[in-house]
Amino acid sequence: MNLPLIELREVSRRYDDGPPALSDASLTVRSGEAVAILGPSGSGKSTLLNLIAGLDRPDTGTVTVDGVRVDRLGEAGSARYRRSRIGMVFQFFNLLDDLTVTDNVVLPAQLAGMARGEAARRATELLESLGIDRHARARPGRLSGGERQRVAVARALMNRPPLLLADEPTGALDTAAGRDVSRLLAELNAEGQTIVVVTHDLALARSCTHRTVRIADGRIIEDVRSHTAAEESVR
Template sequence: MTQPVIDLRDVSRRYDDGPPALQDTSLTVRPGEAVAILGPSGSGKSTLLNLIAGLDRPDTGTITVDGVRVDQLGEAAAARYRRSKIGMVFQFFNLLDDLTVADNVALPAQLAGMARGEAHRRAAELLEVLDIDRHGRAYPGRLSGGERQRVAVARALMNRPPLILADEPTGALDTAAGDDVSRLLRDLNAEGQTLVVVTHDLALARSCTHRTVRIVDGRVAEDVSAEVAR
């Protein structure tokens, strides 16, 4: 049987003296799956994303992503892990306004040690595939929200990561741009990319994922597979 891309076992995380943000949570995601993590604010879904990304560490339990024990990584190793294993797409894009679109996309590869020329060739390929190559020399501030999110997706794909994590990827977009990004995520998954999308938007979950995991009070309350809406 194919090894999972994500394997969380009995993971718990508590902050200060409050209730657990996650409690005894287990989750498996296999290669090529598209999974939506749903839940209200404060349910633990952002904590789950941060733990998978190595931005936080659990109090108990184990986290393995593409063969890496993420819960055992130090700060420097976690940064290397994110560069090689994770592509992240954020609600507010997190692009660097003083870099061109092409430079934003190429940056993860250059940080990973790729030569500048090679990184920019790879960035140009991605910008063309995502239909934003005409904006390569522009700065992010001149682009629409939907275009900036496409740039963010291109950047996430730069190092060919086995896993894309998207945190409310349509939350800052209007309906038309949100639908565009939803189709893009669906297309990426159709090509074999593993996706985990954290969202409160059930329509987004239905349109670009085929499995929904609902988190309530730090626990998995529901895990349902369904066909992606086309």
């Protein structure tokens, strides 16, 4: 928990002629933290996530993740960075319905050049640890929303990334499945996984993170730590 994994320094991003989507934002996230980025729609939280993920570049400021100056990367470098250092979980899963669960999970490993046998073993390990190994040969469309999100988490963890980014991970789930995914994220963080969750849901933030960063009108307005939230969610 001592080394900074993410460092944003005075980052700004503006689209077209509108107001800044992000303005002079500075943020440090240390290895092993679980952080929620909170804010209403249009507040700048998705822009912040995209900058960390290397999907966008700031107009000013610097973005460093796991020692990599993400804001300096070209298209190919950004792709390599995401494959090796970032796992991403989305609101609508982004699974390929024409592939089996296992094939969806091993896809990042194939893109990274992992040996087929090693990738298969890693996928089996993840599916078992997430309680969805019985669906290994199923197509994602046959699974419940909560099960599909677990597949998405397995895929995100396939290459053992130091950072897991989750964008509204419970937004497309019912209440029970949402609690299940929240608990899973808390358990992963308890095992040492660094997690950044972007959400407008305060209940989700409280259940699976121990720090909340609030954004409004493109500015970070609050940064609050709570050392008990993630622990309480897994009791």
